[in-house]
Amino acid sequence: MPLNDSLTRRFRKIVGRPNVDTGTAELLTFASDGLTLHQAAPECVVYPQSTGEVAAIVKACNRAGVPFVARGAGTGLSGGAIIDGGVIIQLSRMNQIIYLSADNRFAIVQPGVVNSYLSLQTRPYGLEFAPDPSSQAACTIGGNVAENAGGPHTLKQGVTLNHVLGQTVVMADGQVATFGGPYLAQTGPSFSSFLVGSEGTLGITTEVTVRLVPVAAGITTMLATFADPAGATDSVTAILAARILPSALEFIDQLCIQAVEAHLKVGFPTDAGAILLIELDTDDERSKGQAETIEALCREHGAIDFTLAQSEEERQKLWLGRKHVAGAMGKISPAYYTNDGVVPRSRLTDILQAVYRIAGIHKLKVANIAHAGDGNIHPLILFDPDTPDGADRALACSEDILAACLEMGGSLSGEHGIGLEKREMMARMYSGADLAHMRRLRNGLSPLGLLNPCKLLPEGARCGEVKNGATLPEGTWL
Amino acid sequence: MTMARTWPHAGQPVIPDSSGDLAAWVQRAREQKVSIGGPLAEHSIDFSALRQTSPFNPADMVLTTGVGQTLDQVKAHVAAEGLWLPLDTPMGGFMPLADYLGNDLSLSWLSHRYGTARDWVMGMTAIDDSGSPVTWGAKVVKNVAGYLLSPLYIGSRHALGLMVEVSLRLIPLPTGLCRVNIAASTPEPLLNIWRGTVRPRSSGLQTDPWEAIRLKGQAGEWQLEGLTYAPRGEIDGWIGLTEGVRGVEVTPCEGVPNEPVTTSQPVRIGRFLPANLGQAIALETGREKELIIYPATGAALFFGAGASPLAASIEASGGQVVEAGDWQRKSSVPGDDTALYMQKVKSILDPDSIFGPLWEAS
Numbered sequence: 039m040p041l042n043d044s045l046t047r048r049f050r051k052i053v054g055r056p057n058v059d060t061g062t063a064e065l066l067t068f069a070s071d072g073l074t075l076h077q078a079a080p081e082c083v084v085y086p087q088s089t090g091e092v093a094a095i096v097k098a099c100n101r102a103g104v105p106f107v108a109r110g111a112g113t114g115l116s117g118g119a120i121i122d123g124g125v126i127i128q129l130s131r132m133n134q135i136i137y138l139s140a141d142n143r144f145a146i147v148q149p150g151v152v153n154s155y156l157s158l159q160t161r162p163y164g165l166e167f168a169p170d171p172s173s174q175a176a177c178t179i180g181g182n183v184a185e186n187a188g189g190p191h192t193l194k195q196g197v198t199l200n201h202v203l204g205q206t207v208v209m210a211d212g213q214v215a216t217f218g219g220p221y222l223a224q225t226g227p228s229f230s231s232f233l234v235g236s237e238g239t240l241g242i243t244t245e246v247t248v249r250l251v252p253v254a255a256g257i258t259t260m261l262a263t264f265a266d267p268a269g270a271t272d273s274v275t276a277i278l279a280a281r282i283l284p285s286a287l288e289f290i291d292q293l294c295i296q297a298v299e300a301h302l303k304v305g306f307p308t309d310a311g312a313i314l315l316i317e318l319d320t321d322d323e324r325s326k327g328q329a330e331t332i333e334a335l336c337r338e339h340g341a342i343d344f345t346l347a348q349s350e351e352e353r354q355k356l357w358l359g360r361k362h363v364a365g366a367m368g369k370i371s372p373a374y375y376t377n378d379g380v381v382p383r384s385r386l387t388d389i390l391q392a393v394y395r396i397a398g399i400h401k402l403k404v405a406n407i408a409h410a411g412d413g414n415i416h417p418l419i420l421f422d423p424d425t426p427d428g429a430d431r432a433l434a435c436s437e438d439i440l441a442a443c444l445e446m447g448g449s450l451s452g453e454h455g456i457g458l459e460k461r462e463m464m465a466r467m468y469s470g471a472d473l474a475h476m477r478r479l480r481n482g483l484s485p486l487g488l489l490n491p492c493k494l495l496p497e498g499a500r501c502g503e504v505k506n507g508a509t510l511p512e513g514t515w516l
Numbered sequence: 517m518t519m520a521r522t523w524p525h526a527g528q529p530v531i532p533d534s535s536g537d538l539a540a541w542v543q544r545a546r547e548q549k550v551s552i553g554g555p556l557a558e559h560s561i562d563f564s565a566l567r568q569t570s571p572f573n574p575a576d577m578v579l580t581t582g583v584g585q586t587l588d589q590v591k592a593h594v595a596a597e598g599l600w601l602p603l604d605t606p607m608g609g610f611m612p613l614a615d616y617l618g619n620d621l622s623l624s625w626l627s628h629r630y631g632t633a634r635d636w637v638m639g640m641t642a643i644d645d646s647g648s649p650v651t652w653g654a655k656v657v658k659n660v661a662g663y664l665l666s667p668l669y670i671g672s673r674h675a676l677g678l679m680v681e682v683s684l685r686l687i688p689l690p691t692g693l694c695r696v697n698i699a700a701s702t703p704e705p706l707l708n709i710w711r712g713t714v715r716p717r718s719s720g721l722q723t724d725p726w727e728a729i730r731l732k733g734q735a736g737e738w739q740l741e742g743l744t745y746a747p748r749g750e751i752d753g754w755i756g757l758t759e760g761v762r763g764v765e766v767t768p769c770e771g772v773p774n775e776p777v778t779t780s781q782p783v784r785i786g787r788f789l790p791a792n793l794g795q796a797i798a799l800e801t802g803r804e805k806e807l808i809i810y811p812a813t814g815a816a817l818f819f820g821a822g823a824s825p826l827a828a829s830i831e832a833s834g835g836q837v838v839e840a841g842d843w844q845r846k847s848s849v850p851g852d853d854t855a856l857y858m859q860k861v862k863s864i865l866d867p868d869s870i871f872g873p874l875w876e877a878s
Contacts, residue, residue: 140722141791142814164722186660197658200635215853221787221836222628223815225620229854229861231634231667235660252722275575281598281688322725323745324692380656384575412658413576449659456661467661468651475650475865476663482864494662 041081041125045102049084049125052094057085057131068126071114072173075375075429076458078122080107085128089206089214089244095127096242097212099488107490108242110150110178114185115376116457118237118493127242129180135159136245143250144203144220149180149243153187156248165250168195171453172361183243186235188453190286190360193411194319195251197453199234206245207233210484220247237455239490240483254285255321258329259347259356260314262336267291267312267406269340271387274314274410276335278383282328286317287411289386293370294363294405294418301366304359307343314410315360363407364418371403371420375432378454379443383413392442393417400435414452415443441466456494464496523550529562535582535641535649535680538566542678543647546870554675557872563614566680570655574599578638580655580683583614588774590684595771600689602630604728606808606817608777614679620671623785625728625742625775628812637666639683642676645870655683668861675874676865690772693727696751697765698740703799703809705760706731706740710811711794713754724812725750728775731809743772778808778819781840786816786827788835796833799826 041060049058059065060082069079086092092108099106105124112119119126133150140163147156153174157166170189171177177187183205188197195201204218217230233241264270270289277287290298290313295306306313314336318328333344347353367374381389390406393415397404405418417439421432440450440463450460450467464473477495481487491497524530530552532538538561541552551557566584574597581590587609591601604624605616616622622633630636639653642665652665669676700706713725729742744751748766755761788797793811806819807826817840818824827837862874 139789139791142789143722188658192658196631196635199664200631215857216851217854217857219852220789221815222631222790222813223623223785223787223810225623225632225785226671227620227669227854227858228634228667228671229857232663232665234664236663252724255721255723278577278688279575279598281691283688321723323747324690380654380658382573382576382578382656384573409658413656414658448656449654450661452656452658453660460661464662467654471644471648472651472662475644476652476665479663479665479861479864483860 041104042102045098045104046082048098049082049095052098053084053086053091059083068109068112068128069120071112071117071119073115073117073457073459075433076117076120078120080121080126081123083126083128085131087131089208092127092208092242092244093212093214095125096208096210099125100212100486103486103488105488105491108180108184108238110181111152111173111176113173113177114181114457115378115454116451116459118185118455118457118490119181120458121490130178132244133178138163139220140165142220144247145250146220146245146247147179148245149178149183151179153177153179153182160250161253164253166253167248168192168201168251169198172364179246179248180243183234183246184236184238185453185455188409188412188414190288190409191317193287193409194283194285199231201249202230202234202246203249204247205230205233205243207241207243209241210486210489215241218247222249235455237457237490237494239480239494241489254319256319257285257353258318258320258325259353260316260318260329260332261345261347261356262314262316262341263307263310263343264313264340265311265342266340267390268387270312270314271390271410273336273339273341274386275384276339277316277332278411280331280335282331284316284332284411285319286315287409288315288360289406289408289410290315290360290363291406293403294366294407297366297370297405298359298363300369302359302362304355306359310342315356360407363405367405367418367420370405371422373421373423373428374405375419375421375436376454377415377417377419377436377439378451379415379440379448380452381413381415381443381446381448383411385446385448386410386413389415389442389446389448393439396435396438396442400431400438402431402435404435409452412452413448437463458493461492461494462496523559529560531562531565533565535566535643538678538680539643539647539649542643542645542870546645546647546868551869551872553678554872554874555673556876561674561678563612566614569593572597576656577686578655578657578683579686580681581613582681583617583679584612586610586612587616594686595689598689599686600772601636601684601686602626603633603636604775606775606778607781609774613682614674617670617679617682618672618674623810623813623815625730625810627810627815628729629724629727633670634667636685637670637682638685640666640669640679641681642669643678643680645677645866645868649680650677653683657685668858672858672874675871676862677871690727692745693743693769693772694746694748694751695767695769695773696740696742696744698755698761699763700738700760701736701762702760703731703733703738704794705758706738707794707799707811709740709754709758714812726812727772729810729812730775731811732807734806741776743769778806780819782808782817782819783821783840784818784827784837785840786818786830786835786837788814788816788830788833790814792833792835797826797829797835
């Protein structure tokens, strides 16, 4: 339904004229999130600064029957924060840390607070927010909550779900509700935990109470180099089987290494088949000897080199390389598509072999990074968008990889969410009864279906209007 | 699907022998307009026969099991493979997972570090109000595909649907832990010792050397009990010259011991901010038969009824005291709409109240 002037006027009343955008050029910047293969421009972007303003916007959208979606930094990778012709409620100006209690290890933050900024503010107190997605320098806490974000260090610390204690939420009908609170002692049903990972389809989070954890007093960072990628993945299984739980256990293959070195020169060995970046918290007795055990296990599985970061600077350099793998793809390919499948940990070697095989079938190159300790793979499927079927082949390749993950007992997504991208594949992971149960709950909590429509659950043709792989007008500045 | 038998006599539970049998019971309940499973339903359920455990590869660190397995059985099963489910309860792990999760009894001496049940359930299958099995989540350690309904089901006392199978995330079984038991006649010295182990140091770092910790006591007899990797010398350093300490025991552990089991059920649970303990919250006791305090989590379990100065001071500090197992009392706590939205969820997922009401009408 096209946006009418009275609704725009209503938005201007709620948030003020400068905080409502309807200009074509401005709207185009919201036409995609981090997944640029799906594009759909909104008709209006509204910038609220309080829970009350969000609630008023949602009520106005409901009255007008106009669909709406909340958006943070737009770094999501599943097409979850775009909308075709409705309203984007842009939360980036709600970026305050409202309250920080170092003694009680929690903070209350607005959804637009950037992930790494939060930890930057809490580190002087010896605390941090554990989820650390690769986009943490840009992504916001609201987006982390919506997608149940992870990151390399969630292997030991858990994902966003494990670090959210409470939320204030504007529900689909515009009612403001509060769930949970600052107390760690939370038992019984948790509506807050249920909302984490619901991809902004059931409510819009306007305040989050997050748990903070002590920064490890000691950290050992290791780089294991392998000629054969299978040696690296077998080492992952061996490390965990030895009852060692590193804080991070990351796999990076040769193509990624070469891209990173071309881009940043962090010192990754460019002739390696794969590397493992392994990090251990070494702040208590349990960690004694674990680094030596890890080295022995890696060498047993074919590691040709094993080094320890000798300084914090060296450690940061290694992590800079890891966190910029995706960004470095531009050095070796004009475009790439990120997959987010998950397999049981014991199938890691199998799925990587399957990924290389599937890429070969589609005549595409795939660069592989993985949160290997979690079994969460991120094949970066390289393609040329200027070839007629480039994007289609990349999508087909990704779909085949996800099908392989499901065949191995895994999941469609470890941390990026379903969004638009994978909604039709949900029927391969869940039965009709499972999906009906989820849909029943969604329809009950969002009866008008206006809040972030067409995401997460398969919708068939009803939501087919979002343009898959559409291109923006030439010369559009993003 | 197994044919459902006749309804048991009043007071006797339905005992399904499989998830299919349970589904048949639910279908029968719907046809005959009787309620089953929920806390106030006409027929309760004994889940103990739903013990089927799926083939388990320890390298995957996920166990999928029927909810008839007890918490102790699950922990023993995975410990044999060097793995650990970091959940516990002071009520004893002999109850089936259905009861443990259904009532959410997972607040324990591990909670400050490992959270509660909702943090470890990766997926679940339940029987819905039509008698069909429905599944959400996954059997892997990381998953964000679809809605995760487990946080609604855990603690809902089977009033939304009947859980039959859960997938649990596991971690390596810790080795090298010590059990620490420090005794004193009053709680203050024990609280000071705990505070000394976690307060910010001059380096700006906070610490948390406790895998498990609790204060247990009654008039004149208090104990700080916990599990830690710290060596004996460091533990002695924590205690130092603290006055009032009557004795210290440090015992190396085999695996991870369970939290000591209490002899009775808690009647109330207090929730508070840990830094308020011993400050805004006075550790003055009243007529409690016994108290268990989780200082790092900010929780107190009260055993015995009657006025409690500690409960009163928790409430005065802004904390909450609720009836144990009666989470819906949260509805009376300003600033938490969980109860209101649970009622909405109930009306969506079980509109005909096949599982009985969510709670007694007030």
